[in-house]
Amino acid sequence: MLLAVDCGNTNTVFSIWDGERFIGTWRTATEWQRTADQYYVWLSTLMRLQGIEADITDVIISSTVPRVVFNLRVLSDRYFNTRPLVVGKPDCLLPVDVRVDEGTAVGPDRLVNTVAGFDHYGGNLIMVDFGTATTFDVVADDGAYIGGVIAPGVNLSLEALHQAAAALPHVDISKPQAVIGTNTVACMQSGVFWGYVGLVREICTRIKAEHGVPMKIISTGGLAPLFQQSAQLFDAFEDDLTMHGLQIIHKYNKENGL
Ligand SMILES: Nc1ncnc2c1ncn2[C@@H]1O[C@H](COP(=O)(O)OP(=O)(O)OP(=O)(O)O)[C@@H](O)[C@H]1O
Numbered sequence: 001m002l003l004a005v006d007c008g009n010t011n012t013v014f015s016i017w018d019g020e021r022f023i024g025t026w027r028t029a030t031e032w033q034r035t036a037d038q039y040y041v042w043l044s045t046l047m048r049l050q051g052i053e054a055d056i057t058d059v060i061i062s063s064t065v066p067r068v069v070f071n072l073r074v075l076s077d078r079y080f081n082t083r084p085l086v087v088g089k090p091d092c093l094l095p096v097d098v099r100v101d102e103g104t105a106v107g108p109d110r111l112v113n114t115v116a117g118f119d120h121y122g123g124n125l126i127m128v129d130f131g132t133a134t135t136f137d138v139v140a141d142d143g144a145y146i147g148g149v150i151a152p153g154v155n156l157s158l159e160a161l162h163q164a165a166a167a168l169p170h171v172d173i174s175k176p177q178a179v180i181g182t183n184t185v186a187c188m189q190s191g192v193f194w195g196y197v198g199l200v201r202e203i204c205t206r207i208k209a210e211h212g213v214p215m216k217i218i219s220t221g222g223l224a225p226l227f228q229q230s231a232q233l234f235d236a237f238e239d240d241l242t243m244h245g246l247q248i249i250h251k252y253n254k255e256n257g258l
């Protein structure tokens, strides 16, 4: 069985693929100090609690945080006796092209989104991922990653207001009742929520104009549904896109790798 690990700047998700479907998914905060032993105790406890018996033979990792990869590699070597595939490393093949400026290290999460999106929907896509940052990944007709946009994440934007302004509290995102806020929290939520609706719409409109052919907009990440409720921003929402992409990349390497 395959253990797929998606490590973002905020959260790390572990998921087990049994060859046909994902049989368990667990989320933890990303902390580079966590050791292989700590990962294993955590993972094996959760698996046991859910009665999941998995013989993990393969591991694939996508990490936007370079320093966590070391301990995840140790986890893979020590406990599963296998060398992990790490997306973005030269020995991990991708089923799609990456056409960007030379020397650009594209975030592995964006490459994985591209692969998953192309597999689900074919080419000419805008993949919008609401994570720590909000990223827009442009997928060409042939499935290639050809660039995109990086914007500050929703929670990051709210947190930045709180950090920088003494009188602004910590606030969670939600859809405000009105645009005109009549208290501080409502004003902040309105700024970020409606500002974000505008950001997504404007960026997608401009990408479509620049790309010049009809495109589908696919969203992923926990906050996508919140935005979709208020404005038809996306053609579709996929909540397990990264795991799907990791599984496809793993399969591709099994079939085409050394
Ligand atoms: N209504 C909501 N308000 C605040 N947060 C939410 C809401 N709905 C979902 N979330 C959060 O959205 C996040 C979605 O996870 P996702 O994996 O897309 O990004 P992340 O883990 O925050 O970022 P990264 O992948 O960069 O680490 C989760 O942390 C989840 O708690």
Ligand SMILES: CC(C)(CO)[C@@H](O)C(=O)NCCC(=O)O
Pocket (backbone or CB within 6 Å): 008, 009, 064, 104, 105, 106, 107, 108, 109, 110, 131, 132, 133, 135, 150
């Ligand atoms: C933009 C983030 C932080 C989004 O997770 C990640 O994809 C990343 O660190 N990217 C590296 C730079 C790039 O993608 O061009």
Ligand SMILES: [K+]
Pocket (backbone or CB within 6 Å): 008, 109, 131, 221, 242
């Ligand atoms: K993510």
